Amino acid sequence: MKQTLVALVENKPGVLNRVASLFRRRNFNIDSLTVGRTESPAISRMTIVVDTDAEKVAKQLYKLVNVIQVEDVTNVPNVSRDLALIKVQVSAETRGQVIQICDIFRAHIVDTSPETLIVEVTGDEEKITGIVEMLRQFGILEMVRTGVVTMVRGEQALSPNGYHEHFASRGNGHSANVL
Amino acid sequence: MQLTGAEIILECLIREGVDVMFGYPGGAILPTYDAMTKYPQLHHVLVRHEQGAAHMADGYARATGKVGVVIATSGPGATNLVTGIATAMMDSSPIVCITGQVPTSQIGTDAFQETDVTGVTLPVTKHNYLVYDVEDLAYTIREAFHVARTGRPGPVLVDVPKDVQNARTEFVYPEDEIRLPGYHPPKRASEGEIEAALRLIEQAERPVILAGRGVVMSGAGAEVLQFAELTQTPIALTLLGKGGVPESHPLSLSMMGMHGTGHANLAIQNADLLLAFGMRFDDRVTGNLKTYAPNARKIHIDIDTSEIHKNVRADVPIVGDLKVVLQQLLPKVQRREHKAWLAQVRDWMEDADERDIVHQDAGSRLLAAHVIHDMWQATQGNAIVVTDVGQHQMWEAQYYPHERPHTLITSGGLGTMGFGLPAAIGAAMGLRSTNVWAIVGDGGFQMTMAELATAVQERVPVKIAIINNGYLGMVRQWQEFFYEERYNATPMFTPDFIALAAAYGIPAQRVSRREDVIPAIDWADSINDGPVLVEFAVEKHDIVYPMVPAGADLHNMIRRPAPSPDSV
Numbered sequence: 014m015k016q017t018l019v020a021l022v023e024n025k026p027g028v029l030n031r032v033a034s035l036f037r038r039r040n041f042n043i044d045s046l047t048v049g050r051t052e053s054p055a056i057s058r059m060t061i062v063v064d065t066d067a068e069k070v071a072k073q074l075y076k077l078v079n080v081i082q083v084e085d086v087t088n089v090p091n092v093s094r095d096l097a098l099i100k101v102q103v104s105a106e107t108r109g110q111v112i113q114i115c116d117i118f119r120a121h122i123v124d125t126s127p128e129t130l131i132v133e134v135t136g137d138e139e140k141i142t143g144i145v146e147m148l149r150q151f152g153i154l155e156m157v158r159t160g161v162v163t164m165v166r167g168e169q170a171l172s173p174n175g176y177h178e179h180f181a182s183r184g185n186g187h188s189a190n191v192l
Numbered sequence: 193m194q195l196t197g198a199e200i201i202l203e204c205l206i207r208e209g210v211d212v213m214f215g216y217p218g219g220a221i222l223p224t225y226d227a228m229t230k231y232p233q234l235h236h237v238l239v240r241h242e243q244g245a246a247h248m249a250d251g252y253a254r255a256t257g258k259v260g261v262v263i264a265t266s267g268p269g270a271t272n273l274v275t276g277i278a279t280a281m282m283d284s285s286p287i288v289c290i291t292g293q294v295p296t297s298q299i300g301t302d303a304f305q306e307t308d309v310t311g312v313t314l315p316v317t318k319h320n321y322l323v324y325d326v327e328d329l330a331y332t333i334r335e336a337f338h339v340a341r342t343g344r345p346g347p348v349l350v351d352v353p354k355d356v357q358n359a360r361t362e363f364v365y366p367e368d369e370i371r372l373p374g375y376h377p378p379k380r381a382s383e384g385e386i387e388a389a390l391r392l393i394e395q396a397e398r399p400v401i402l403a404g405r406g407v408v409m410s411g412a413g414a415e416v417l418q419f420a421e422l423t424q425t426p427i428a429l430t431l432l433g434k435g436g437v438p439e440s441h442p443l444s445l446s447m448m449g450m451h452g453t454g455h456a457n458l459a460i461q462n463a464d465l466l467l468a469f470g471m472r473f474d475d476r477v478t479g480n481l482k483t484y485a486p487n488a489r490k491i492h493i494d495i496d497t498s499e500i501h502k503n504v505r506a507d508v509p510i511v512g513d514l515k516v517v518l519q520q521l522l523p524k525v526q527r528r529e530h531k532a533w534l535a536q537v538r539d540w541m542e543d544a545d546e547r548d549i550v551h552q553d554a555g556s557r558l559l560a561a562h563v564i565h566d567m568w569q570a571t572q573g574n575a576i577v578v579t580d581v582g583q584h585q586m587w588e589a590q591y592y593p594h595e596r597p598h599t600l601i602t603s604g605g606l607g608t609m610g611f612g613l614p615a616a617i618g619a620a621m622g623l624r625s626t627n628v629w630a631i632v633g634d635g636g637f638q639m640t641m642a643e644l645a646t647a648v649q650e651r652v653p654v655k656i657a658i659i660n661n662g663y664l665g666m667v668r669q670w671q672e673f674f675y676e677e678r679y680n681a682t683p684m685f686t687p688d689f690i691a692l693a694a695a696y697g698i699p700a701q702r703v704s705r706r707e708d709v710i711p712a713i714d715w716a717d718s719i720n721d722g723p724v725l726v727e728f729a730v731e732k733h734d735i736v737y738p739m740v741p742a743g744a745d746l747h748n749m750i751r752r753p754a755p756s757p758d759s760v
């Protein structure tokens with residue numbers, strides 16, 4: 014089953030390389046990995062979707078000196094979003110149909126030419142797969158996805174500013190409920 | 193004080209307590225070599241191959257418990273370190289490697305002797321750094337030492353471009369705290385974990401302690417022994433756990449695993465509780481995981497959370513420093529007897545004893561096991577032994593019992609041939625001891641024997657015992673057992689080692705009869721102003737018994753046949 018982990022890492026050169034190398038070295042299959050900035054310039058955040066035991070992955074990530082915190086959010090209520098840009102072939106007859114499908118999925122047309130449209134759609138895995146399936150009949154010329162980013166719902170915040178307290182209270186992130 | 197980057201490196205080494213560095217110069221590290229002339233308190237040992245430098249630093253670290261230091265140039269200098277770094281990584285040995293790099297302006301241009309050294313060493317270091325700015329240099333070196341020696345120790349590499357070594361800045365030693373928000377090596381167990389462990393300990397009828405290198409590294413030998421005596425629990429050792437507790441102790445079962453003792457392996461397979469103390473259930477230790485200690489519950493104490501449940505599922509995992517955790521546990525542990533269990537274990541021990549080659553006459557043949565046994569006698573079990581990899585390593589493990597920690601230095605996890613001689617040089621230098629013996633095979637010795645010159649130049653009083661069986665013996669053994677005796681690429685030509693030693697000005701003797709073994713050891717022990725070499729021409733077709741074939745059940749050992757009553 015797919016598992017989703019969120020990791021806070023120090024924003025230092027080579028950190029992405031260290032994480033990627035770890036996954037290959039330990040034979041973990043990555044489904045998707047995204048990395049980006051957080052509200053703190055010193056800290057980056059990764060969302061990692063794997064097809065491996067999340068506990069094992071988290072423990073190995075903790076071995077990397079620059080990894081600050083790892084949370085398995087698979088079974089925590091969360092918001093997960095993936096963004097796709099899809100270039101679809103259209104003709105005068107099919108253009109309207111594609112626009113209709115976009116409406117149903119609340120997708121946006123962000124570029125048009127006489128024979129193509131670029132559709133931008135944001136959502137979870139299912140929604141994106143859904144629209145891709147619907148658009149396939151018209152001819153998908155090109156597609157790109159950002160990979161999933163995830164945030165836990167509610168008041169709990171995985172904030173880099175709070176990591177010191179967080180760690181102190183969790184005993185190095187080694188307690189069983191973190192992993 | 194305005195200093196160059198090169199001077200800052202050396203200032204920082206001094207503040208870390210470094211007294212010796214093992215290295216080899218080259219273009220990209222020359223500024224640092226030049227700066228060494230101003231710091232005579234830092235002794236530099238010129239090796240003959242950078243791999244030797246890494247093994248020496250590793251041997252130094254394992255013998256002294258301090259961080260070993262390596263210096264090398266960019267490109268080929270740094271890539272030559274890789275085997276040594278990987279060896280240190282597998283056995284959690286703390287070394288810091290400082291490598292020169294091409295100037296920052298040339299990085300990425302395929303400049304002369306440019307290699308992406310942080311890239312190459314990423315999977316085999318605990319951590320590594322490329323320093324772009326001289327302002328970061330002092331702190332980086334400080335952090336590198338901190339990471340190398342804390343938690344689960346390991347090798348750290350700092351790559352320093354030439355222009356960073358030449359740049360000048362105000363040197364202030366960074367006394368402030370280490371800034372690593374995600375790095376907090378664990379120490380203590382929680383009360384819940386201690387209670388859970390106590391429950392299993394109280395219920396156990398057939399417990400066995402598995403003592404690993406963590407016992408040695410955390411200095412927990414006394415606590416392990418106290419626990420064992422209080423609960424009357426026998427102790428099996430991993431190869432790297434040897435010395436953690438005295439092997440002469442009545443509760444010691446000696447080594448477990450592939451070439452472990454029959455009684456250690458049978459005790460493990462029949463146990464109802466395994467207490468894994470700072471060991472990582474290596475495949476050489478467990479054999480077939482599906483049939484490993486099937487009726488035993490497991491308490492696993494390890495400082496590295498990723499070792500928990502990695503190979504063997506633990507019923508009570510405790511992440512912490514072994515010594516600290518045992519100190520938490522000990523006051524609460526109840527006295528136990530386990531009489532029936534210990535009687536059973538003693539039976540297995542007697543059976544093993546009967547088969548033991550030590551008690552058998554070899555006729556005119558010189559057996560390596562006998563050589564090592566005699567060596568143990570001649571040195572009164574007091575030598576610091578450094579081995580290479582192969583059959584001789586296993587015979588050392590079987591026939592040289594160790595009583596004190598840090599007295600056996602051997603490449604376990606990577607099994608690196610060529611480790612023995614350089615690691616022994618590093619150990620002897622670190623300890624300033626005349627009591628270090630390198631026990632090496634004829635094969636592995638030839639991989640790094642260039643370091644004989646280093647030993648001579650530095651007048652290192654290391655004793656070298658070559659166990660010459662004319663074969664890559666361990667591989668030959670596998671060919672005998674598993675490849676129908678097709679001895680492909682294992683018989684090997686060796687030079688005349690005595691003449692070779694003479695070429696280096698090293699006193700040497702060849703021994704081929706049992707009665708000459710002890711006198712030769714005594715002779716070598718009397719030479720203390722430089723290296724000395726003894727070659728033992730031993731039986732060529734010998735086998736290390738017992739043996740658990742790779743992946744087989746731990747109790748299915750190939751054992752030496754018990755001697756029949758009418759055999760001599």
Ligand SMILES: Cc1cc2nc3c(=O)[nH]c(=O)nc-3n(C[C@H](O)[C@H](O)[C@H](O)COP(=O)(O)OP(=O)(O)OC[C@H]3O[C@@H](n4cnc5c(N)ncnc54)[C@H](O)[C@@H]3O)c2cc1C
Pocket residue numbers: 282283284343344345403404405406407409410429430431432433447448449450451452469470471472473474476477493494495496499512513514515581582585586603604605606607608666
């Ligand atoms: C030819 C050959 C044959 C071999 N045959 C055998 C054999 O028969 N039997 C055998 O035992 N080995 C054998 N080995 C060695 C084997 O491959 C492993 O290297 C060895 O078993 C590892 O022992 P270990 O787990 O104790 O040490 P390590 O691999 O060093 O692991 C130490 C563990 O202790 C933990 N630790 C470190 N510090 C602390 C601390 N302060 N507190 C708590 N935990 C800590 C670490 O995190 C780690 O998990 C053989 C090797 C070779 C080359």
Ligand SMILES: Cc1ncc(C[n+]2csc(CCOP(=O)(O)OP(=O)(O)O)c2C)c(N)n1
Pocket residue numbers: 580581582583584585607608609610632633634635636637659661663664665666667
């Ligand atoms: C660098 C390296 N290459 C290959 C091996 C595989 N190997 C393990 S033991 C061994 C034979 C060692 O022969 P020798 O040094 O003569 O020791 P012996 O087994 O004969 O005592 C070999 C080739 C290894 N461990 N390390």
Ligand SMILES: [Mg+2]
Pocket residue numbers: 582633634635659660661662663664665
């Ligand atoms: Mg040999």
